[in-house]
Amino acid sequence: MAVLVTGGAGFIGSHTVDLLVENGIEVVVVDDLSSGKPENLEHDVLLYKLDIRSGEVRRCFVEHEIDAVLHLAAQVSVEKSLREPKIDMEINLGGTLNLLELCRKYDVEKFVFASSVAVYGEPKYLPVNERHELSPLSPYGCSKLASEFYLKLYSKLYGLHTVSLRYANVYGPRQRDDEEGGVVAIFLRRALLDEPLVIYGDGNQTRDFVFVRDVARANLLALEKNVKSGEFNIATSRETSINRLVEILERVLGKNLKLVHERPRKEIRRSCYDFSLAKRELGWEPTVDLEEGIKLTLQWFRKLLNLNTTKSNAG
């Protein structure tokens, strides 16, 4: 089986590529390296530096017998989608449609899509399950939801097996720690550099944090399981407040952290997602708890920051 992984040089994509290769699966990566990095690819896999919107992507299907596509490449920033909705739509929906069309033309069997819990919008109840109303609050959420609909349509019209995985807040090694990165990565970097952590509002807002290797395993299971079409939450069903996250970081790092409180942002107050459908249909459940995942992420950040120090000293 050969799998085309779009966005394979990115955060979640590269962990997924690692897992696929470790399972003896042939992998081809498409990534324009706009945020992904070739050094994220630990294994020797073929990388096509292409934009998913481009007609050139066809080459991957001509040059390899692709059985399945794992589609992770995306414009990933909610804020950017609000500033530039058209670009978000072109990459996230246009890119997905380009790939679906190639799957149709080249008889690909399966398409697994990195969707997001952003498709739900403000939770009406917790934990949110897949029957919850779909009411995105951003162009990013809209383009993910519209892509899910196209997947379902391609399943109905052409028999392509399609799975949309709605990831919650993913964290772990290789995550970006700039303003577009995740809160765990941003906090860890600032904590290691003795910089203050910025908390918006009272810090009681909650998130559902899922470790990146658990997400990679969900991607692999979605490829392997005989599911014809479906949407699944990939989450932990655990609510963790930002204040609790700080407590865990303080325990793991063994020091008190400097905090700065700023005005609340417009954001969802509580978030927590039910993964029981993924457990039943895909045999997936999270295995790494937040404290353990933070320790693993911390090890990676320590190495990264030391590496950077060595490089800048040398230069």
Ligand SMILES: NC(=O)c1ccc[n+]([C@@H]2O[C@H](COP(=O)([O-])OP(=O)(O)OC[C@H]3O[C@@H](n4cnc5c(N)ncnc54)[C@H](O)[C@@H]3O)[C@@H](O)[C@H]2O)c1
């Ligand atoms: N990180 C999260 O918490 C989270 C949550 C829900 C959904 N997701 C989804 O998971 C997927 C992976 O996200 P990530 O967190 O690993 O982000 P990431 O930025 O690390 O990965 C995205 C990858 O796609 C590539 N890319 C972007 N635009 C491209 C284009 N036009 N053509 C080709 N490649 C392109 C980037 O270079 C990058 O390698 C995305 O679809 C994202 O929307 C992520």
